[in-house]
Amino acid sequence: MKQALFLLVILAVSACEDVYPEVVIVNKTRHDVLIKDISYNGCIWSGVLAYGEATAPQKCLPGSDRVHFKKFTATTYEEYDEDALEPLTPTWFNYMTTRSYDASTLDFYLIEIDLEGLEQDFSAPGPYGH
């Protein structure tokens, strides 16, 4: 009986989420490309990554997913056009990787995003409904 109770307590304090894969995303696109709002398999990173920077590690769901993010190319941005008096708002376009990455439990994954493996992402969810 005592052993059974002990087992239950051990199981209660154990945390299955601790075995979820750790994932880090690295911006390896180009010097003038920024990426933000990166998401992968249930994880979301809210910061902006300049070229060469990496996200903090997060525990994501096991499974397979592409990396989704918003991309901004600084060299194609013009702060003013000929008609506008106010500075133009930079436009961040939705992109995702062309391939899916697998992540398994108890592993660490470092996913590098490069320019050759990108495509536009039209799978973004629709408007919020009530």
Added chain:
Amino acid sequence: MNKTAATIFLLIILAVGNVFSNPPVPPKSVKSEKATGEKIKSLENTKVSTSAPSVDEHKIRKKASKASAGSENITVTGKIKRSKPAAADTLEVKGRKLREKPSATFVEALASESADIHVTSRGTGIHGVASGSTGGIYIRGLGGFPNSQILMVEDGVPDYQGIFGHPIPDAYSSHLIDSVTVIKGGDSVLYGTNAMGGVIVIKSRWLKVPGLEVIADVQSGTFETIGYNLSGLLRRGPWNFAVFASQLETQGHRPGSGGSRLILGFAARRCLGDNTELMLRTKAVHIDGADPGPVTHPTPDKWFDVWRFSGSFGPVFHFRKGTIQLVSWINTGIHKLYDGFHSVDTLAGITGKIEYNINSKLLFTTGATGEFVDGFVENLIDGEKTYPPSAFTPSVFGQLELKPLKKLELTTGARFLLDTTEGPVFLYKAAAGYRLNRNFRLRGGITRNFRQPTIRELYLPWPVANPDLKPEFSLNSSAGIHFESAHVDSHITVFRTTARNLIRYFGSWPTAEVVNIDSYKVDGIEGALKLKNLGPFSPFIMASVQDVGRYTKQNPDEKLIFGVDFKLPLKSMTVLSTLSGQFVRGLYMNNYSRDPMDDVFFLDFTLRLRLKERAGYRIEPYLNVRNITDNRYAWVLNYTMPGINILAGLKMELK
């Protein structure tokens, strides 16, 4: 921190239990209708509570006058065990069974009891509201998001939101439930609007004998999930009280999938003399969480915060041939969403019902109901308020249950209702049941049901409204054969659900539309086979196959539930365990068979060690392991369910 709080909570319960665990020894209820001399002698020193008679349903009082041992009059209360009506197409589940399920929520536990009930989920305990919410209940092809075709009735009172017209799946906890009856195919004759695809009738617990009962249940598990459940029942003199508190907090298996749920309840019942009682029930629910979004594009910042309050009050008068009941109720809610949405809605109503046993073969039920829905919506960002028109719906209904032959039972009924958009509406039902012998019975029935368009569908443009919408109607029919014996409980039912004017949303804002669709038909077959009393193992299997036609959104074609219960009484405890699983095929994320989803398969396991009662205490540690094969599956596309996860708990009963 949470685990420390759980320990403190448990210690407090123990302390409280010590204070209250020595009430007067409750007299044992006498359940015999025949008072023998010996029994009467023993009753002389027993305070049978005549001042607080049990006036529960089906209870009768008989005076055993001039009994053989003496001439004094002694009141003996007894319970007539009516067999299940032969014509009924219902599923009855005991609250205890639901509590002991490994399922994360009440509605998920219910869906594991019958293959023709399907419930969506997204995680470990919070279904949520608005975008990304789950908990949609489908019964034989009707219902689901937004759940307005399935009616929840809690202690005789319909429970749905005034503006949105559907119940909130997070607003229920099985910890104070005595029993749940699912009326498959709906019953708008007895329950009015929304009872289209099914009715889930929840009956809460009362203490049946004088005394005190406290049950505390503390849970802790994966994803920093922690739950506290405390229920207290007290019966003393003419009073009967029930209090209840349930809290669940979880971080969820991914950002945004966590949240919290708090349910508080209080009920009181006062007997006035031998034949009358007054009942009061109140309940408060608070839910907060977020729409986690699809795993590919998480949106954990899309939060919601919901408060709901409900109360009902009314007398019940019992007379020799039946009962008269009057219930009034109010249900109001405050919903806030991350985008500035703020709504306040109200549902209020009153029902008077008479049940009259004309004779032993004829039971007549009649009554009248008035329901009122109202509310307003505000944009907290720009302060704009919208006050849509309210609606009042009066109706009268009647039902006749007759037994013309010993083995034949018939039920028929009708309701006349005055709908604000449609005008007079006539609803009806008819059912028959025939007992072939002790084991077999045949049944069949047809019912015409109805749902009013909600205030949101008619007037509130989120994402779109249409004031010209007509009510939905369904005509549900079913026929089945049931076999029950000491070791086998099984049935097969074929059903057809037809509906017209179903209200459906198409497209997305700002080009969305909400319209009535012409017709809808679902044909299906459902069955179950349960073996029992064959030693420690009791296997069961349930299956449903249905053709839902074009409207396939989260409405599966096939569902299989299987498992085995294990019960082993030992010297110091009883070991209870269940290994169960589900396999669901034919899931689509959208109508017209678009966006097919992977089949769902998972296994759950639960183990409970029910220790023998000692000095008024009973302790029961338990362990739930969900998705033990660690499968990746989803009920909603890209809302992946958690892998293997564990919940361990300790239940303690003080009597």
